[in-house]
Amino acid sequence: MAILIDEQTRVVVQGITGREGMARTTLMMDYGTRVVAGVTPGKGNQQVLGVPVFDTVKEVVEEIPGVNTSVVFVPAPLVKNAALEAIDSGIKLLVLVPDRVPIYDVLEIAAAAQLNDARFVGPNTLGLLTVGKGVLGMIGGRAETARQWFKKGHVGVTSRSGGITSSIAYYLSRNGIGLSSIVHVGGDAIVGMPHPDVVTQFQQDEETTAVVMFGEIGGTQEERVADLIEQGKFTKPLIAFVGGKAAKSGTRFSHAGAIVEGNRGTHESKVRRLRQVGAHIVENFDDIPAITAEVLKNVH
Amino acid sequence: MPRRSLSWCIEGFTDMARLHEHQGKQILREFKVATPRGMVASTGEEAAQAAEKIAAPVVVKGQVFVTGRAKLGAIQFADSPEEVRQKADQVLNLKLNNFAIEQVLVEEQIQIEQEFYAGIIIDDAAKCPVVIFSSTGGTGIEEIAAAHPDKVAKLRIDIRVGLRDYEARNLVRRTGIHGKLQMQLAGVLVKLWHAARQVEARTAEINPLALLQNGQVVAADCRMTVDDYAVFRHPELGIEIARELSRPASKLDKIAYDVEKNDYRGTFYFIQMEDGFEKGEGYVGFHGAGGGGSMMSMDAVNAQGFKLANFTDTSGNPAASKVYRAARIILSQKNIDAYFGSGSGVASQEQFHSARGLAKAFIEENLSIPAVIRLGGNGEDKAVDILEKCTKGLPATVEGYKKDDSAHFCAQRLRELVDAHEGQTDSGGTFEKPAFAKPYSFETITGTITFDHGACADCDHKVCVESCIPDILKIENDVPILAITREEAKAGKCIECLACEMECVYHGKRGAYIDLPIAGLDDYRAEVD
Numbered sequence: 001m002a003i004l005i006d007e008q009t010r011v012v013v014q015g016i017t018g019r020e021g022m023a024r025t026t027l028m029m030d031y032g033t034r035v036v037a038g039v040t041p042g043k044g045n046q047q048v049l050g051v052p053v054f055d056t057v058k059e060v061v062e063e064i065p066g067v068n069t070s071v072v073f074v075p076a077p078l079v080k081n082a083a084l085e086a087i088d089s090g091i092k093l094l095v096l097v098p099d100r101v102p103i104y105d106v107l108e109i110a111a112a113a114q115l116n117d118a119r120f121v122g123p124n125t126l127g128l129l130t131v132g133k134g135v136l137g138m139i140g141g142r143a144e145t146a147r148q149w150f151k152k153g154h155v156g157v158t159s160r161s162g163g164i165t166s167s168i169a170y171y172l173s174r175n176g177i178g179l180s181s182i183v184h185v186g187g188d189a190i191v192g193m194p195h196p197d198v199v200t201q202f203q204q205d206e207e208t209t210a211v212v213m214f215g216e217i218g219g220t221q222e223e224r225v226a227d228l229i230e231q232g233k234f235t236k237p238l239i240a241f242v243g244g245k246a247a248k249s250g251t252r253f254s255h256a257g258a259i260v261e262g263n264r265g266t267h268e269s270k271v272r273r274l275r276q277v278g279a280h281i282v283e284n285f286d287d288i289p290a291i292t293a294e295v296l297k298n299v300h
Numbered sequence: 301m302p303r304r305s306l307s308w309c310i311e312g313f314t315d316m317a318r319l320h321e322h323q324g325k326q327i328l329r330e331f332k333v334a335t336p337r338g339m340v341a342s343t344g345e346e347a348a349q350a351a352e353k354i355a356a357p358v359v360v361k362g363q364v365f366v367t368g369r370a371k372l373g374a375i376q377f378a379d380s381p382e383e384v385r386q387k388a389d390q391v392l393n394l395k396l397n398n399f400a401i402e403q404v405l406v407e408e409q410i411q412i413e414q415e416f417y418a419g420i421i422i423d424d425a426a427k428c429p430v431v432i433f434s435s436t437g438g439t440g441i442e443e444i445a446a447a448h449p450d451k452v453a454k455l456r457i458d459i460r461v462g463l464r465d466y467e468a469r470n471l472v473r474r475t476g477i478h479g480k481l482q483m484q485l486a487g488v489l490v491k492l493w494h495a496a497r498q499v500e501a502r503t504a505e506i507n508p509l510a511l512l513q514n515g516q517v518v519a520a521d522c523r524m525t526v527d528d529y530a531v532f533r534h535p536e537l538g539i540e541i542a543r544e545l546s547r548p549a550s551k552l553d554k555i556a557y558d559v560e561k562n563d564y565r566g567t568f569y570f571i572q573m574e575d576g577f578e579k580g581e582g583y584v585g586f587h588g589a590g591g592g593g594s595m596m597s598m599d600a601v602n603a604q605g606f607k608l609a610n611f612t613d614t615s616g617n618p619a620a621s622k623v624y625r626a627a628r629i630i631l632s633q634k635n636i637d638a639y640f641g642s643g644s645g646v647a648s649q650e651q652f653h654s655a656r657g658l659a660k661a662f663i664e665e666n667l668s669i670p671a672v673i674r675l676g677g678n679g680e681d682k683a684v685d686i687l688e689k690c691t692k693g694l695p696a697t698v699e700g701y702k703k704d705d706s707a708h709f710c711a712q713r714l715r716e717l718v719d720a721h722e723g724q725t726d727s728g729g730t731f732e733k734p735a736f737a738k739p740y741s742f743e744t745i746t747g748t749i750t751f752d753h754g755a756c757a758d759c760d761h762k763v764c765v766e767s768c769i770p771d772i773l774k775i776e777n778d779v780p781i782l783a784i785t786r787e788e789a790k791a792g793k794c795i796e797c798l799a800c801e802m803e804c805v806y807h808g809k810r811g812a813y814i815d816l817p818i819a820g821l822d823d824y825r826a827e828v829d
Contacts, residue, residue: 020617075564076529099567099616102530103422104500107459110427126648141648141678149646161592163615163644166677170646170703187591189502190424214592219424243595285596286706 002130002181002208003156003201004093004121005033009134010066012037012057012091014082015073016048020097020138024073025049030143033134036064057089069093071127071136079123080105087112095136096122099187106190113192120192121185126162128183129169139166139182153178154207155292158198159214160185160221161243168212168288175289177296180208185221195221199234209299210237212292215274217244220264226273237295238279241288242270317526317539319499320363322405324522328506331495333488334518338407347388348381350406357409358384362391362401368439372396377409399548410518415508417441418489420457420496422503429457429496431468431489435475437508451475463493484517485509499537500530550575551827552610552629555820559625563746566618568626571611577635580722583609584714585630587673589643589654590615593707597642597674600707604715606640609633614657617649621746621796621816623657628818631665634828638718639671642710646703647677655683655700656798659690660814663805664731668695670717674710676703689806696721734813740779742786744794747816749801753779755811763807764800773800780812 011028015021016038026049029035037060038048044055054060060067070086072079072094079101086094087109094113101123113120121128127137131152139162140146149166151173159165165184172179183198185191193201195213202208215222222242228234245267264270275281282291319327325335339350340363351358362374369375374394376387384406394401417437423430434452436444445452453474457463468486477485488509496504502525510520531539541549541557549557556570577583584606588594594613601608610633614626630639641658655675662671671691675683684700691698697717701710737754751764756779764780765773772793774783780800784793796814804812 077532100529102500102533103502103527104459104497104530107422107428111459114427138648141650145678159592161590161644163590163647164592164596166648167593167644167646167703174704190422190427194424216592216595221424224425243592245599286708 002133003198003205004128004181004183005069005130005134005136007133008066009034009069009136010064011035011069011071011136012039012060012067012086013051013071013073014039014057014086016040016051016053017043018073021073022048024071024097024138025051027138027141027143027146028071028135031129031135031140031146032132033136036067057085057091061089061091067091069095069136071095071097073097076100076102076123080108083109083120084112087116087118090116092118094118094120094122094192095125095127096120096186096192097125097127097137098122099124101188103188103190106188110190110192119197121183122188122191123186124188125186125191126165126184128181130181131179137184139184149173150182151178154180154209155296156180156198156202156205156208156211157182157214158185158195158202158211159183160187160195160216161214162187164214164243168214171286171289172212172292175293177289177292180205189219194219194224196224196228199225199228199238203234203236208236210239210292210295212288213238213240215240215242215270217242217267217270218265222270223264223273226277226279229277229279237299238274239282239288239292239295240274240279241282241285242267242274317528317531317537317541318365319524319526319537320365320403321361321522322363322403323537324504324524325405325519327495327499327524328492328519328522331491331498333491333495333506334516335522336407336410336518336520338405340403341388341406342392342403344385344389344392347404347406348385351378351381351384354406354408358406359409360384360387360391361405361407362394362396363403363405364394364396364399364401366396366399369396374401410510410520411513412508412510412520413513414511415520416485416511417505417507418485418492418509419503419505419507420493420501423456426456428459429493431455431457431463431471431493433471433475433485433489435477437510441507457493462497463490465490481511481517484511488517488519496524499524499534500527501525502527551820551824552632555818555824556626556629558819559622559629563619563622566614566616566622568618568622569611569613570626570629572633573608573610575633577609579635580637581635582606582718583633583636585609585633585636585639586611587626587630587639587641587658588613588615589641589647593642593644596644597640597707597711600642600711601640601714603708604711606638606711606714609636614654615643615649618653618657619796620653620657620660620798621744621814623654624661624798624816625818627658627661628665628821631661631667632821632825632828636669638669638714639667639673640711640714641671641673641675642707643674643677645674645676645705645707649677650679651675651677651683652679652686653797655687656690656802659687659802659805660798662691662694662698666694666731667691667698670696670714670721671698672701672710672714672717673698674701674705674707676701676705686802690802733815734810736813740781742782742794743790744796744814745790745792747796747814749794749812749814751780751800752811752813755809756780759804759809759811761807763803764812767799767803769797769799770795
């Protein structure tokens with residue numbers, strides 16, 4: 001099974017005629033993702049890479065049965081409109097690749113997604129990949145390298161850094177530890193599926209036996225994963241690295257941040273909370289494969 | 301395309317641009333929130349004139365991005381215009397946390413009966429804005445919130461409908477406030493929400509929100525931060541550099557920001573961290589790629605006893621020209637001892653673009669400090685090959701590494717090279733733009749490419765045409781020319797991959813040169829030298 005992408009996934013690429021859209025569609029298709037349509041307003045009725053292009057997502061949904069996922073490659077200021085269009089057309093999973101999407105736009109997308117029972121990964125994401133099945137976004141860059149770098153197995157990866165998503169996945173594979181799915185949740189303050197949502201997916205996935213999480217300071221994603229463990233909602237072994245230890249904690253300009261986040265958000269608070277609930281905290285990034293291997297020994 | 305938010309990398313550096321108190325209050329007034337009468341002044345004289353116009357005892361408030369201004373002497377009370385002049389001069393001479401105070405806000409003094417707190421912030425867990433009201437305001441609001449949760453009320457705002465009047469009234473009611481005051485305070489909350497929404501604020505706070513003896517409710521202070529990514533939609537805010545820095549932007553920061561502002565292909569961040577150091581102090585020009593990987597790499601370079609002169613990140617599949625400009629700007633920092641480039645180590649993007657950008661910059665700087673670049677990821681073999689072969693003749697060593705070489709190993713290697721390099725002086729020679737016998741030029745998005753058809757005619761390789769990634773060159777009469785129109789090249793068909801020039805450097809007759817100007821850099825260099 002793995003998560004978020006499976007045999008049922010049928011993808012529409014919004015912005016397929018652009019530079020990034022075209023390049024990443026090539027990667028996705030070469031890796032096995034079923035990209036069945038593209039959308040670029042005003043450029044309907046042509047083919048790109050053998051994929052039919054439509055003017056609107058609605059048209060895609062009407063013409064091609066089973067389309068359930070959209071990967072968005074449009075310039076940041078246009079992402080809100082593209083995402084709302086997809087959600088309104090009944091798409092249930094979106095991957096919003098662009099960065100620099102204004103935060104109020106993301107909030108509007110989040111509100112629409114919630115109302116329509118849709119989910120989104122990103123914005124500012126490399127996307128996600130299920131080994132041997134498909135990729136949504138641009139992880140791996142080329143299908144051939146994605147196949148070389150990421151080997152099949154039972155460890156899930158969730159990361160707040162795009163480069164580190166591939167990096168952890170590659171170093172695990174190189175050390176003989178295979179992967180189920182790898183997810184870059186996105187680099188922004190507000191993302192559609194933060195760590196807690198992704199580990200919940202991994203919890204339900206039979207193919208995943210343990211999860212490696214790359215966290216960072218700021219926000220409350222990592223603490224909320226700890227909450228899930230405490231509540232018994234995430235029960236698989238979690239190997240976690242929290243980046244940003246060296247960052248100095250300066251005086252906050254805003255009081256509101258402290259009021260909302262309380263004592264959450266710092267490196268120390270994240271590590272403490274995760275340790276408290278029994279997560280395996282990795283101190284040195286290079287030790288992730290060794291510690292994961294050690295944890296896996298006790299799983300079976 | 302993606303890049304990481306870097307808020308954790310640098311102290312005080314987040315994805316928000318701050319507004320000064322007087323700017324925030326201006327916005328509040330536009331939304332009909334009352335503020336004390338006030339004017340902005342840049343000199344003691346202007347401040348005195350402002351006080352005369354206000355014709356009442358005033359407070360002189362230094363406009364600076366720090367908290368606790370009163371304790372630091374940046375807020376002064378004055379009764380006469382002469383006293384205002386003195387106090388304003390005093391405040392304008394202050395430097396707090398690296399910030400010189402350039403302006404003061406001269407405001408009428410107010411008689412406060414009671415202080416409250418009002419704030420709007422975006423809650424990452426709930427994915428919505430949250431309005432916060434506290435029946436106690438002023439200094440130490442965080443502690444009050446922690447110690448007396450009953451005094452603080454929070455409410456999630458539905459982004460699609462906004463904050464409704466009755467919601468605001470019920471929120472204030474939860475802190476035990478009733479009647480007219482409840483209505484007045486709720487009114488301010490609704491207006492604050494509209495103001496925050498309008499300017500796309502990451503945070504908008506009024507602390508204290510003051511009830512005056514005359515029964516009026518006014519915003520006695522205001523702090524707002526605007527979403528960096530939304531700054532482009534708000535020219536009216538006049539934000540010069542959409543970055544929150546813990547000090548004023550340096551000249552190099554601004555030069556770098558101008559490069560980024562006008563080029564959406566990938567991302568380029570540059571923040572100068574130190575200045576005014578000497579050669580041999582161990583400062584490194586740091587060039588990361590991607591937030592997470594940059595952080596690991598910074599740790600690795602710090603662990604070798606180096607210090608960071610700057611933080612830079614080029615990622616998200618940047619054009620080679622952008623990486624070139626980043627490297628030139630990094631190398632414009634005087635007295636750095638080494639150059640370290642390293643990202644996640646396993647990049648999805650094609651790494652030879654970065655390699656070409658770096659190689660061109662190193663050649664033009666006639667690099668005389670050791671450089672170690674970790675180029676792991678797609679196309680890494682080609683990338684390392686390009687970097688090393690093109691920089692072979694330079695005074696200092698340039699080494700490229702791949703995904704199986706850890707950041708730690710690469711930083712160690714840099715340490716070894718720097719130790720071996722110590723005491724060596726620059727072996728002279730500077731880069732000169734080639735003189736062309738028969739120039740053939742065309743413009744690209746951000747530069748100009750020139751082929752010297754005099755040299756090209758004698759070139760057997762014509763690697764420029766073979767290596768051109770978008771395939772826009774052709775050979776005619778034995779020399780390279782555009783295979784598309786000049787307009788198409790300028791509009792972006794030429795992707796500025798720099799392959800034609802860099803391949804020509806190695807295989808050809810040095811007949812190709814790409815001029816990629818960086819506004820303000822030459823002046824800056826002339827100034828610091």
